[in-house]
Amino acid sequence: MDLLKQRILKEASVLTSDVLRLDALLNHQVDPELTMEMGKEFARLFAEEHVTKIITVESSGIPVAFTTAQEMKVPLVFARRKKTLIADPDSYMERVPSFTKGIVTDIMVSKQFLKPEDRVLFIDDIIANGDAARGLIKIIERSGATLVGMGVVIEKSFQVGARTLREQGIRVESLVRVASLDNGEIRFE
């Protein structure tokens, strides 16, 4: 998506050689029109997949998952991050480490919202090492639903997340691929 590349060059900044600051576009402020365009693109890419549900993890994946769901006319489910000590028999739970925050969190989806007959499209804002993604994919697998693929706004292709998922046979589509952030410069693939 050329429009998105231009916006990233204008509004994102390089925090370190592996972290891109995206507050202006994804993590703090959201542009509805741009986010609608992202949703349209994901809907187009996965149009043939008979998707019944969009899934993401709170919080930054929600806006683009919402516009994709709106475009595909299906519900959006967002996995919640829970601080709880007791396992809930009515939900799927996975523990995931967070790359930027350096902590582990539990993500959970109620069994009510993910059924074996579902064909699920996973949408997320950024893929880095893919730890959060792997946690949610495990939940989808445990539910018996079919994962038709993953759509990510920004793939940092110098980190292993997207590549690892593709090697597992998962279709991963990204709107923009960042090849490196070296020397304070954003280089696209």
Ligand code: G4P
């Ligand atoms: P992931 O690749 O599956 O996202 O997992 P990873 O553990 O690598 O990343 C964990 C979190 O860090 C994710 O947010 C992800 O979006 C964020 N992140 C990774 N790299 C970058 C980066 O270069 N820039 C920014 N701005 N964020 C990055 P999260 O913990 O799921 O939190 P939230 O933003 O959804 O609340």
Ligand code: NA
């Ligand atoms: Na994030």
Ligand code: NA
């Ligand atoms: Na996210």
